[in-house]
Amino acid sequence: DTGVSQDPRHKITKRGQNVTFRCDPISEHNRLYWYRQTLGQGPEFLTYFQNEAQLEKSRLLSDRFSAERPKGSFSTLEIQRTEQGDSAMYLCASSLVQGSNYGYTFGSGTRLTVV
Amino acid sequence: EDQVTQSPEALRLQEGESSSLNCSYTVSGLRGLFWYRQDPGKGPEFLFTLYSAGEEKEKERLKATLTKKESFLHITAPKPEDSATYLCAVQAGYSGAGSYQLTFGKGTKLSVIP
Numbered sequence: 001d002t003g004v005s006q007d008p009r010h011k012i013t014k015r016g017q018n019v020t021f022r023c024d025p026i027s028e029h030n031r032l033y034w035y036r037q038t039l040g041q042g043p044e045f046l047t048y049f050q051n052e053a054q055l056e057k058s059r060l061l062s063d064r065f066s067a068e069r070p071k072g073s074f075s076t077l078e079i080q081r082t083e084q085g086d087s088a089m090y091l092c093a094s095s096l097v098q099g100s101n102y103g104y105t106f107g108s109g110t111r112l113t114v115v
Numbered sequence: 116e117d118q119v120t121q122s123p124e125a126l127r128l129q130e131g132e133s134s135s136l137n138c139s140y141t142v143s144g145l146r147g148l149f150w151y152r153q154d155p156g157k158g159p160e161f162l163f164t165l166y167s168a169g170e171e172k173e174k175e176r177l178k179a180t181l182t183k184k185e186s187f188l189h190i191t192a193p194k195p196e197d198s199a200t201y202l203c204a205v206q207a208g209y210s211g212a213g214s215y216q217l218t219f220g221k222g223t224k225l226s227v228i229p
Contacts, residue, residue, distance in 0.1 A: 056216065
């Protein structure tokens with residue numbers, strides 16, 4: 001297992017278009033998280049899944065954003081009617097249920113540019 | 116609301132010049148404090164988790180410590196390859212809404228000059 005994979009690495013889209021990102025977590029991890037990071041800022045929490053259930057959504061996640069994790073495996077994050085303010089790095093992370101010395105493993109992210 | 120403040124924002128060190136990065140936090144009960152390293156264009160790379168005041172963890176030239184209000188990341192005799200942004204994050208200890216997320220600081224950008 002090579003870690004958390006995200007696809008695509010980069011996406012340039014025109015304002016108003018829809019985009020979808022994919023995340024493949026570490027296979028034995030049952031928790032999956034989406035974060036957004038803008039330049040010079042730390043990552044901000046967007047949403048969290050335990051298996052296939054979406055248990056938490058940030059108020060940052062407007063109605064234009066939707067995330068799914070069918071069958072508790074990979075996850076997708078869709079942004080509808082993109083705006084320039086959506087330009088950011090979208091990070092996915094996964095983890096096991098808490099144990100000692102656990103950490104969230106992040107993917108390399110998808111950089112979205114809305115023009 | 117959970118808050119994390121990191122200082123300094125940027126730090127330039129000569130190779131071999133030891134220093135410390137600071138992470139101050141306010142959180143409703145601390146479940147864990149995390150340190151990550153982030154290289155440009157990449158996702159954060161996990162370094163340490165600290166759970167309680169007085170705890171210390173080490174990895175190569177890095178040592179993380181924790182008090183009730185702050186954490187320090189000590190870098191001993193840094194090398195140019197230690198150049199990166201170091202992020203601190205906290206997870207609250209309460210149950211329910213918001214308890215699964217990490218709250219990150221803005222990071223400290225470390226540059227180690229040969």
